[in-house]
Amino acid sequence: xxxxxxxxxxxxxxxxxxxxxxxxxxxxxxxxxxxxxxxxxxxxxxxxxxxxxxxxxxxxxxxxxxxxxxxxxxxxxxxxxxxxxxxxxxxxxxxxxxxxxxxxxxxxxxxxxxx
Numbered sequence: 001x002x003x004x005x006x007x008x009x010x011x012x013x014x015x016x017x018x019x020x021x022x023x024x025x026x027x028x029x030x031x032x033x034x035x036x037x038x039x040x041x042x043x044x045x046x047x048x049x050x051x052x053x054x055x056x057x058x059x060x061x062x063x064x065x066x067x068x069x070x071x072x073x074x075x076x077x078x079x080x081x082x083x084x085x086x087x088x089x090x091x092x093x094x095x096x097x098x099x100x101x102x103x104x105x106x107x108x109x110x111x112x113x114x115x
Contacts, residue, residue, distance in 0.1 A: 015086035017053035018079040025069055040064045056080055 026036055037047040041064075049055040057065070062076035088094050 015083050015090065017083050018057050018076060019051040019053045019055075021071075021079065022047075022065070023051045025071070029069075036068070039068055056084070 025031075026033060033047055033051065034044045037044040040047065040061075042061075046055065050057070050061070057076050057080040059073070059077060062073035062080075065071060065076050066073040
């Protein structure tokens with residue numbers, strides 16, 4: 001029987017930036033960051049910023065990572081988009097906007113329709 005785990009809304013999980021996967025792949029393959037940056041044709045500080053989550057995976061970078069690591073560009077882009085969505089969902093500003101939206105929505109459903 002398969003065990004399933006469910007997270008309720010009270011569990012706070014940190015969004016995972018795709019740079020962490022780059023770091024894990026380099027470690028597993030025993031590739032130094034500077035060597036990998038050189039292979040990709042980018043400055044080492046740019047790669048370091050990607051790994052630290054200070055820069056996002058762009059479509060161009062995703063294609064380069066696919067060629068270098070054999071992990072599809074589509075995977076890298078999905079990972080990036082999912083990270084950004086997770087960050088947005090945890091954003092206090094977004095939560096406040098959603099709350100305000102629910103209040104406005106409730107007003108629409110409570111008010112009588114005008115003809």
